[in-house]
Amino acid sequence: MTDLALAKATASPARRFSPALPGIGLLLVVAYGILPLVANEYLFDAILTPFLALALAGLGLNILTGYAGQVSLGSSAFMAVGAYAAYNLALRLPGVPFMIDILLAGVVAAAVGLLFGLPSLRLRGFYLAVSTLAAQFFVQWVFNKVGWFSNNSPSGIVSVPTLSVVGITLDSSAGRYLFALTVVTAVTLAVWRLVESPTGRALVALRDHETAARVIGIPVLRVKLLAFAVSSFIIGVAGVLWAFAYLRTVEPAGFNLDRSFQILFIVIIGGLASLRGAFLGAALIVVFPLLLARLGEALLGGLFDSGVLEMSQRIVLGLLIVTFLITEPAGLTALLDRAWNRIAGRFRRTGLPITG
Amino acid sequence: MPAVLSEPLFSPAAGAVSSALAVEALSLSFGGVTALSEVSFAVAPGEIRAVIGPNGAGKSSLLNVVSGLYRPDRGRVWLGGHSFASVPTDRLATLGVSRTFQNLALFKGLSVLDNVAAGLSHRLRAGVFAQVIGLPAARRERAEGYARAEELLAFLHLDGVRDRPAGTLPYGMQKRVELARALVARPRLLLLDEPMAGMTLTEKRDLSGHIRAARDDLGTTIVLIEHDVGVVMGLSDRIAVLDYGRLIADGTPDEIRNDPVVIDAYLGVAHDLEAGEGI
Ligand SMILES: Nc1ncnc2c1ncn2[C@@H]1O[C@H](COP(=O)(O)OP(=O)(O)O)[C@@H](O)[C@H]1O
Ligand SMILES: [Mg+2]
Numbered sequence: 001m002t003d004l005a006l007a008k009a010t011a012s013p014a015r016r017f018s019p020a021l022p023g024i025g026l027l028l029v030v031a032y033g034i035l036p037l038v039a040n041e042y043l044f045d046a047i048l049t050p051f052l053a054l055a056l057a058g059l060g061l062n063i064l065t066g067y068a069g070q071v072s073l074g075s076s077a078f079m080a081v082g083a084y085a086a087y088n089l090a091l092r093l094p095g096v097p098f099m100i101d102i103l104l105a106g107v108v109a110a111a112v113g114l115l116f117g118l119p120s121l122r123l124r125g126f127y128l129a130v131s132t133l134a135a136q137f138f139v140q141w142v143f144n145k146v147g148w149f150s151n152n153s154p155s156g157i158v159s160v161p162t163l164s165v166v167g168i169t170l171d172s173s174a175g176r177y178l179f180a181l182t183v184v185t186a187v188t189l190a191v192w193r194l195v196e197s198p199t200g201r202a203l204v205a206l207r208d209h210e211t212a213a214r215v216i217g218i219p220v221l222r223v224k225l226l227a228f229a230v231s232s233f234i235i236g237v238a239g240v241l242w243a244f245a246y247l248r249t250v251e252p253a254g255f256n257l258d259r260s261f262q263i264l265f266i267v268i269i270g271g272l273a274s275l276r277g278a279f280l281g282a283a284l285i286v287v288f289p290l291l292l293a294r295l296g297e298a299l300l301g302g303l304f305d306s307g308v309l310e311m312s313q314r315i316v317l318g319l320l321i322v323t324f325l326i327t328e329p330a331g332l333t334a335l336l337d338r339a340w341n342r343i344a345g346r347f348r349r350t351g352l353p354i355t356g
Numbered sequence: 357m358p359a360v361l362s363e364p365l366f367s368p369a370a371g372a373v374s375s376a377l378a379v380e381a382l383s384l385s386f387g388g389v390t391a392l393s394e395v396s397f398a399v400a401p402g403e404i405r406a407v408i409g410p411n412g413a414g415k416s417s418l419l420n421v422v423s424g425l426y427r428p429d430r431g432r433v434w435l436g437g438h439s440f441a442s443v444p445t446d447r448l449a450t451l452g453v454s455r456t457f458q459n460l461a462l463f464k465g466l467s468v469l470d471n472v473a474a475g476l477s478h479r480l481r482a483g484v485f486a487q488v489i490g491l492p493a494a495r496r497e498r499a500e501g502y503a504r505a506e507e508l509l510a511f512l513h514l515d516g517v518r519d520r521p522a523g524t525l526p527y528g529m530q531k532r533v534e535l536a537r538a539l540v541a542r543p544r545l546l547l548l549d550e551p552m553a554g555m556t557l558t559e560k561r562d563l564s565g566h567i568r569a570a571r572d573d574l575g576t577t578i579v580l581i582e583h584d585v586g587v588v589m590g591l592s593d594r595i596a597v598l599d600y601g602r603l604i605a606d607g608t609p610d611e612i613r614n615d616p617v618v619i620d621a622y623l624g625v626a627h628d629l630e631a632g633e634g635i
Binding site: 197199201202204208209217219226 | 423425445446447448449450454455457461462463464465466470473474475477478479480482484487488489490494497498501537541
């Protein structure tokens with residue numbers, strides 16, 4: 001049952017035409033053309049930009065966990081590596097354009113991810129998860145201890161320079177949002193190409209049956225390390241967005257184990273091995289606490305202080321995850337697909353034409 | 357000694373090199389359990405060779421040694437003129453060897469087409485960047501792979517389910533997808549571990565036809581583990597019989613059918629079969 005649901009959610013046939021394409025076009029029109037005109041600063045700063053950064057991190061983790069089947073609890077560490085790398089590149093190599101800094105930050109994160117991916121050649125499942133946990137603690141410890149990384153700032157918190165791309169300064173909330181949107185769109189396109197390619201197929205093969213994958217000549221070790229490298233690259237870039245477009249500061253505490261779990265939850269709730277899943281999961285994770293706060297305030301008024309909010313967030317989120325794991329392991333993506341099929345089925349019955 | 361064993365089974369040097377597959381004095385044990393004991397035999401190119409024997413006789417262990425998943429304690433494996441103390445699994449496909457597994461070993465989350473196309477993985481040359489960017493060589497390679505896979509789907513009558521996730525198919529069909537994945541690379545040697553287990557009579561007959569066609573049309577040498585004695589007798593050129601890890605007979609179906617040792621060890625239980633299924 002579970003396997004079947006997973007299989008349904010993760011099949012990647014060689015599509016000639018993706019019915020999702022018009023939908024994606026529409027989303028891009030809204031994201032680029034309409035939102036910048038109608039959204040206010042709150043929407044950009046509290047919702048849209050963190051949503052984009054987290055969705056990208058979820059996308060990165062999904063490659064490793066959803067597609068290649070390797071569990072990781074170290075995502076936040078790779079975000080930190082990306083963020084600190086970009087900060088130091090911008091600080092120490094002032095002449096280099098920021099787009100290059102981002103790429104290099106991703107490469108640094110990929111190298112660190114590769115290093116911590118080495119145990120995956122021997123370990124799997126629970127043991128691998130624990131070894132990625134080591135990455136999480138080690139990286140956070142290094143950024144706490146070694147002052148050089150935060151330019152010897154006494155508090156350990158550093159402000160990042162203003163975003164500036166090809167001479168345009170992206171100072172405003174809308175500017176930082178558009179920057180994040182562009183990076184996320186470009187990376188998502190590349191990831192989509194990747195998962196549809198023979199290499200993407202090899203990732204899933206590795207996940208579903210490693211022995212069979214070896215027998216048919218998939219270079220298992222190489223593909224595993226590739227998954228770690230690509231995943232960490234993307235999560236590193238997400239870390240850059242988190243620091244430069246969203247928070248505008250870098251500090252080790254922002255990249256703790258909680259964040260790693262948050263990204264894992266995004267992937268689980270959204271749907272393993274689904275690109276849409278990362279976006280759906282991130283949307284839920286970002287919007288849900290805000291909704292909960294509003295709802296709590298409306299229902300309980302002054303009783304609903306930040307302590308109660310924090311606690312109720314954890315409880316509701318926990319319940320949500322357990323519910324998803326039990327009833328819909330393929331996540332929001334599968335729920336939406338089912339809803340869509342039902343609607344489409346109704347239209348078909350009534351004889352109306354279906355497009356998209 | 358039964359008649360079929362009195363002639364020299366195997367002359368290592370000369371025989372092994374000209375064979376599609378030869379194993380020489382293979383021994384393998386797990387803790388105290390002997391899975392294989394001094395097993396030697398050779399399979400000629402283009403031959404369909406069955407391996408039979410009761411459960412736990414060491415048949416799967418034999419295929420696992422030949423495909424490098426198990427490392428034998430002693431003995432050697434000859435594949436297409438190369439001799440190995442332990443077969444390198446990573447190079448198996450390049451050596452022209454494909455296999456299926458006793459338990460389903462499909463990539464459940466991939467479509468049927470992708471499962472079969474994955475059988476050509478060892479031939480891929482384009483790097484990941486070339487694939488993502490879509491360089492012409494990468495696109496050609498990918499398109500050729502799918503075209504080959506489609507041919508195999510048609511050959512095994514799987515075209516109707518080409519886009520279905522493999523994990524959602526009925527058992528017998530999944531077995532066929534696995535066969536397609538093994539055949540797509542046009543292997544010189546195909547190892548099949550109980551490919552017909554759990555199939556209906558009609559499905560078995562169909563699959564027998566496909567296996568014979570693979571040999572006749574593609575020249576593939578086939579080593580086949582199968583419990584259905586009726587199928588085995590009809591399909592194979594020669595039969596090797598394992599019992600408690602030892603090779604107790606090796607001969608043509610007729611020789612095996614009349615071998616008292618084999619009847620004692622294995623076919624004894626099949627007397628009913630003989631009447632029922634008309635060996
Ligand atoms: N991986 C393994 N670990 C331990 N024992 C094994 C393993 N593989 C096979 N065996 C043992 O080796 C013997 C032969 O098994 P197998 O080759 O699977 O037999 P068959 O395929 O003829 O039924 C059995 O006793 C089995 O329990
Ligand atoms: Mg077996």
